[in-house]
Amino acid sequence: MPNLDAAFSALACPTRRAILARLALGEATVMELVEPFELTQPAISRHLKVLESAGLIIRRVEGTKRPCRLAPTAVAEIDQWLSMLRQALNANYDRLDQVLADMKTEK
């Protein structure tokens, strides 16, 4: 069972979304992720911890480095939840279509 609280909460922060966008280009170490931001290394380390415990990234150990990459499953789990809303919205849209169709035939 995924932790949607943690996943959505992690995605709510623009810094963390930027980190994920960077990782979409490929693996990166902590210092590589610190570099583009005006934040200290401990701040980024905390963001990475949040992303990791939300299941959004995974980390390897490579000597003293901890390269991060996107985790494969979390996005799918988020999508799965959102699909419920998508369905409801599509259903409403279809209903609206029907209403408009009915209005046409009434004329």
Add this chain to the structure above:
Amino acid sequence: MPNLDAAFSALACPTRRAILARLALGEATVMELVEPFELTQPAISRHLKVLESAGLIIRRVEGTKRPCRLAPTAVAEIDQWLSMLRQALNANYDRLDQVLADMKTEK
């Protein structure tokens, strides 16, 4: 330009996700949304305000009632951002496929 911070932040709260799930079944008034929760009416009103300003719900005025429903666009905007991650993950997966294929032909 959508406010992804607000949207993801709104979705991070299980109460608010439950409200959205309820609204997926159809429009509901504030008191109807209060009923299933062990929370006070002001608490739910605040959650609704958060959902509204994140663009996830819209409200009508109907006498003294304020029926809420799902907003049509926000989910699409979230999906759009997530698709970036999805693509990256699929690319990695394809690459892994390629690696596995290469390992096979090497034998």
Add this chain to the structure above:
DNA sequence: CATTTATATAATAATATAGTTATATAACAG
């Protein structure tokens, strides 16, 4: 008009979040 119903807002308290600096740890380089 007085009362009730539906909702919103304000004041407040408890907790969570995000940043900082300082420091610890562990691998690496010489």
Add this chain to the structure above:
DNA sequence: CTGTTATATAACTATATTATTATATAAATG
């Protein structure tokens, strides 16, 4: 072994979030 590099953790501060109670407002009802 010593100094340096990569990262993590602790202590602390500022701000945001979430809940509560009390109260305001505006429509509905008798």
